[in-house]
Amino acid sequence: MENQNISDIIESYLKQILADSQQVEIRRAEIANQFNVVPSQINYVIKTRFTIQDGYVVESKRGGGGYIRIEKVKLLDNLDFIDSLVAAVGDQITRHDGLAIVRSLFEAGAINRRESNIILAAIDKTAINTGNVEVDERLRAQILISILNHLRYES
Amino acid sequence: MENQNISDIIESYLKQILADSQQVEIRRAEIANQFNVVPSQINYVIKTRFTIQDGYVVESKRGGGGYIRIEKVKLLDNLDFIDSLVAAVGDQITRHDGLAIVRSLFEAGAINRRESNIILAAIDKTAINTGNVEVDERLRAQILISILNHLRYES
DNA sequence: AGTTTCTTGACTAATGTTGACTAATATTAT
DNA sequence: ATAATATTAGTCAACATTAGTCAAGAAACT
Numbered sequence: 222m223e224n225q226n227i228s229d230i231i232e233s234y235l236k237q238i239l240a241d242s243q244q245v246e247i248r249r250a251e252i253a254n255q256f257n258v259v260p261s262q263i264n265y266v267i268k269t270r271f272t273i274q275d276g277y278v279v280e281s282k283r284g285g286g287g288y289i290r291i292e293k294v295k296l297l298d299n300l301d302f303i304d305s306l307v308a309a310v311g312d313q314i315t316r317h318d319g320l321a322i323v324r325s326l327f328e329a330g331a332i333n334r335r336e337s338n339i340i341l342a343a344i345d346k347t348a349i350n351t352g353n354v355e356v357d358e359r360l361r362a363q364i365l366i367s368i369l370n371h372l373r374y375e376s
Numbered sequence: 377m378e379n380q381n382i383s384d385i386i387e388s389y390l391k392q393i394l395a396d397s398q399q400v401e402i403r404r405a406e407i408a409n410q411f412n413v414v415p416s417q418i419n420y421v422i423k424t425r426f427t428i429q430d431g432y433v434v435e436s437k438r439g440g441g442g443y444i445r446i447e448k449v450k451l452l453d454n455l456d457f458i459d460s461l462v463a464a465v466g467d468q469i470t471r472h473d474g475l476a477i478v479r480s481l482f483e484a485g486a487i488n489r490r491e492s493n494i495i496l497a498a499i500d501k502t503a504i505n506t507g508n509v510e511v512d513e514r515l516r517a518q519i520l521i522s523i524l525n526h527l528r529y530e531s
Numbered sequence: 532a533g534t535t536t537c538t539t540g541a542c543t544a545a546t547g548t549t550g551a552c553t554a555a556t557a558t559t560a561t
Numbered sequence: 562a563t564a565a566t567a568t569t570a571g572t573c574a575a576c577a578t579t580a581g582t583c584a585a586g587a588a589a590c591t
Binding site: 225226229332334335336338339340341342343345347348349350351356360363364366367368370371372 | 439440441487490491493494495496497498500502503504505506511515518519521522523525526527531
């Protein structure tokens with residue numbers, strides 16, 4: 222808790238703003254300066270913590286007046302919510318992104334906490350560990366998609 | 377109590393902290409240094425003394441700001457039952473027998489119908505289908521055991 | 532003596548940080 | 562208009578900083 226790295230701190234800062242508004246628009250160099258990091262670290266934070274699996278869409282523009290805009294996606298409004306998650310899973314998925322998918326389901330109210338934990342147990346490294354990362358990622362994707370498809374009928 | 381090895385001492389140290397709080401977060405290298413052991417000994421202590429059977433859940437993160445967090449969890453009163461199912465699953469299990477395990481959980485009231493269906497989705501032939509029956513059965517066993525272990529406690 | 536548990540360290544994996552170089556867009560000069 | 566310059570963000574690879582795995586050997590128990 223106390224030993225947060227700077228990426229976590231920047232993530233928290235941005236998510237705090239996003240708690241109140243639907244989107245946040247920043248100037249990369251400004252935030253980098255504010256947290257005393259190189260500009261490309263902002264890209265790292267965005268790439269690892271504001272993915273579509275996490276429920277965010279990022280747009281940017283270069284040049285004068287350039288910006289990076291992070292927008293929360295309203296998944297519940299999407300009639301094809303499960304479809305979009307299936308697409309986000311794809312053929313293979315990392316544990317990190319798999320976690321984000323489950324979190325999205327939870328935050329959308331499609332599953333409760335107990336169900337989240339069951340799914341996470343099914344895709345964590347204890348459960349899926351063949352010794353080949355790519356094989357693991359394909360298996361994880363198949364399991365998640367199978368579960369997502371079942372959630373389609375039930376709810 | 378007189379003949380404590382260093383692993384026992386580290387165990388005591390951590391459990392003493394856990395006596396007062398719900399969780400403890402450490403830097404592996406720091407604790408290793410404090411007790412003058414190699415870092416991997418901390419993994420050994422955790423693996424042998426902070427298992428789910430003991431009522432602990434462990435999470436960790438690598439890289440800058442990395443940590444190992446040990447959390448006390450409230451074990452449920454179905455432990456013997458879960459143990460027997462874990463034993464029944466073993467190293468590998470067929471779909472048919474996997475179904476029987478899930479049915480047992482349901483009939484014992486450990487999970488509801490929705491949860492049953494999620495678990496079944498995770499172990500059915502859509503989800504697990506590598507082309508090698510034995511590999512499939514091993515995967516199915518690992519997934520089921522991971523889920524069973526999560527059913528040991530409240531989260 | 533044989534078995535289990537503990538200790539150690541070499542190697543691996545995951546995550547985070549930095550900076551040089553590139554690309555896109557806007558503004559200014561010609 | 563076009564070209565030159567300024568001002569942004571993006572990519573990528575090297576390096577840094579953590580934890581994880583595994584197997585060999587040592588120590589402690591039967």
